[in-house]
Amino acid sequence: MLLNTFLNSSFDIKRAREETIACNDIIHFNNAGSSLMPTPVSKALHEYLNKEELIGGYETQDLYVESLNNIYSSAAKLLNCRLDEIAFVENATRAWDMAFYSFKFNPGDKILTTIAEYGSNVIAYLQQAKRFGVEVVFVPNDEFGQLDVSALSNMIDDKVKLISITHIPTGGGLVNPAKTIGEIANAASIPYILDACQSVGHLHIDVQEIGCDVLCITGRKYLRGPRGTGLLFVRKSLLDELQPPMLDQHAAELISPTEYIIRSDSKRFENWEQYCAGKYALGVAIDYALSWNLDEIQKRIYLLADNLRLKLSQVDGVHLTDEGVEKCGIITFTSDQLEPVAIKQALSAHQINVSISSGSGNLVSFEKRGIKEVVRASVHYFNTEQEIDRFVDVLMKTLISC
Ligand SMILES: Cc1ncc(COP(=O)(O)O)c(C=O)c1O
Structure with missing residues (x-):
């Protein structure tokens, strides 16, 4: 269902990726940290x-x-x-x-x-x-x-x-x-x-x-x-x-x-x-x-994020930590098997960028919820469902092997 929505989408993903040269080499899920400049920029x-x-x-x-x-x-x-x-x-x-x-x-x-x-x-x-x-x-x-x-x-x-x-x-x-x-x-x-x-x-x-x-x-x-x-x-x-x-x-x-x-x-x-x-x-x-039209950007980011949340929710030992009625393109999680920093390093070895949210940036909320730090995977419109699948696959293999 979600897949079909993507396939039928009129969003010009070919243009988005052609104009984002790093897409050839990396999976960038660190857009909430710093995104990738498109070629014209x-x-x-x-x-x-x-x-x-x-x-x-x-x-x-x-x-x-x-x-x-x-x-x-x-x-x-x-x-x-x-x-x-x-x-x-x-x-x-x-x-x-x-x-x-x-x-x-x-x-x-x-x-x-x-x-x-x-x-x-x-x-x-x-x-x-x-x-x-x-x-x-x-x-x-x-x-x-x-x-x-x-x-x-x-x-x-x-x-x-x-x-x-x-x-x-x-x-x-x-x-x-x-x-x-x-x-x-x-x-x-x-x-x-x-x-x-x-x-x-x-x-x-x-x-x-x-x-x-x-x-x-x-x-x-x-x-x-x-x-x-x-x-x-x-x-x-x-x-x-x-x-x-x-x-x-x-x-x-x-x-x-x-x-x-x-x-x-x-x-x-x-x-x-x-x-x-x-x-x-x-x-x-x-x-x-x-x-690109901001409504279209938002729609695509939300679809990608929903897809990633759904797939992460099916991975053994992974706990999604996102709150709210409306959820955006920032997906955060912890795992029973590995600390967030180790997950970030393991993903990085496969050219997948994420960041860690911790410390004073979230102190009030994290203290209340008893969270120390989380992995933050943040998607943008130039990301794809194939990248999400690759991300989840690498994560699953990493967690199984430890
Ligand atoms: C919600 C929020 N506000 C402010 C900032 C600070 O932005 P800048 O680093 O551009 O000062 C950040 C950075 O991550 C943020 O997430």
């Missing part, structure tokens, strides 16, 4: 760097000024927002930080977050809690392991100054109910930050539908852009209120020896000095993702 990156080498960095920037600006309109199209709501930054964490640290808090204020929150975000909450006497509250999960939206509703009071949620956690297949959370936040007029680091390029994300005020993105994961790139969306209506924690002469203008004015758009969260080659290539990566 890596070409753009190399072309830009070559130009810098040949004519100089500033001169290349002048030559590419329009192409570098394209990223704002491409990102606006991707998220369904305005151009002036987008900032280019070096990664998702810094994007998120620039917005989060702009919020002002008073003693007794509350930040509501999720148990599956990304570790770096939790560290930032705790730092602000120490500085300002803010209370950080983890909204409980429902029976399916996603954020319990009724509990969230019941926790809203005058003290709640921010709702800040990770959409897809780094260490599991869960998709938190971002849209319902947005409805609750908007009804209570509470600002809403969505960490969409794992979801942009993976799911169809529309900030108007979701109703978030801030959203962060990384380039290297599901968008298939270069490393060291990220984006921030900040809703226009919130911009005036949010003074970035750091400013430079790109984010603000020095108008006299004693005065400066902060720019009015989201570029107030950017640096003057930027990774221009990466910015150019990320713009190409966004256009490339749009050329």
Whole structure:
């Protein structure tokens, strides 16, 4: 049934694989870590760097000024927002930080977050809690392991100054109910930050539908852009209120020896000095993702992931650890026979890439569930069911032989 769905699919897998040269040599199930750049993206990156080498960095920037600006309109199209709501930054964490640290808090204020929150975000909450006497509250999960939206509703009071949620956690297949959370936040007029680091390029994300005020993105994961790139969306209506924690002469203008004015758009969260080659290539990566249609990408990833989960569930000693009603392209598991690190190494010997989720990235959720670490196999649309079969076959043989 699942197989037929694939065979009948109109998804142009031939093009996807031809434009992903590593597909010839490896099985890449580490897209939640860092995906593979498609040929047009890596070409753009190399072309830009070559130009810098040949004519100089500033001169290349002048030559590419329009192409570098394209990223704002491409990102606006991707998220369904305005151009002036987008900032280019070096990664998702810094994007998120620039917005989060702009919020002002008073003693007794509350930040509501999720148990599956990304570790770096939790560290930032705790730092602000120490500085300002803010209370950080983890909204409980429902029976399916996603954020319990009724509990969230019941926790809203005058003290709640921010709702800040990770959409897809780094260490599991869960998709938190971002849209319902947005409805609750908007009804209570509470600002809403969505960490969409794992979801942009993976799911169809529309900030108007979701109703978030801030959203962060990384380039290297599901968008298939270069490393060291990220984006921030900040809703226009919130911009005036949010003074970035750091400013430079790109984010603000020095108008006299004693005065400066902060720019009015989201570029107030950017640096003057930027990774221009990466910015150019990320713009190409966004256009490339749009050329595939995000709904089609999501559909294919979910089908592949369901297929992999089903097959893993039939392997002796393997325990799937994904939670949630809606499950995405991140598949996590443990095994009775081998530690996750040993599984990763065994797969790697067969040119199969996965990663391990452990440590502070998932600390709150993993502690609650008694999990130390898991194998994370994350699929993208250029993966195939044949790769899934090979993956499961290698895994089974590895587990049998130990
Ligand atoms: C949910 C989530 N948020 C944030 C990040 C951090 O992204 P970056 O490494 O681009 O800062 C990650 C990285 O794995 C993540 O999974």
